[in-house]
Amino acid sequence: MIKYFNSNIGLLRMIAFFEGLSLIVLMFIAVPLKHLMHDPLAVRVVGPIHGVLFVLFVLFTYLVASEKEWTFKSTTWKVYLSSLIPFGTFYIDHVFLKGLHEEIKP
Numbered sequence: 001m002i003k004y005f006n007s008n009i010g011l012l013r014m015i016a017f018f019e020g021l022s023l024i025v026l027m028f029i030a031v032p033l034k035h036l037m038h039d040p041l042a043v044r045v046v047g048p049i050h051g052v053l054f055v056l057f058v059l060f061t062y063l064v065a066s067e068k069e070w071t072f073k074s075t076t077w078k079v080y081l082s083s084l085i086p087f088g089t090f091y092i093d094h095v096f097l098k099g100l101h102e103e104i105k106p
Contacts (some may be wrong), residue, residue, distance in 0.1 A: 020089030
């Protein structure tokens, strides 16, 4: 876990994991509970948590994009898009962010 705190890319990867997890919980557990069981409690709890994680994800993506000099047209939009698709952050982490993080020497 410590390895994620040594760089912005590490923090982005950690935030991406939790943002992706919160999106999955929200879409596949909380929202169905709200609409099928008429119980909005899960959405009231998970919704704000997901919102904070989403904002952090957007901010850290911007920080890393600036740091790595990504162009929006080629890279940044893909990372942003991954946060809107269930399991997207896990995919972008596996195919892209993990490689960038492993390039960093401690």
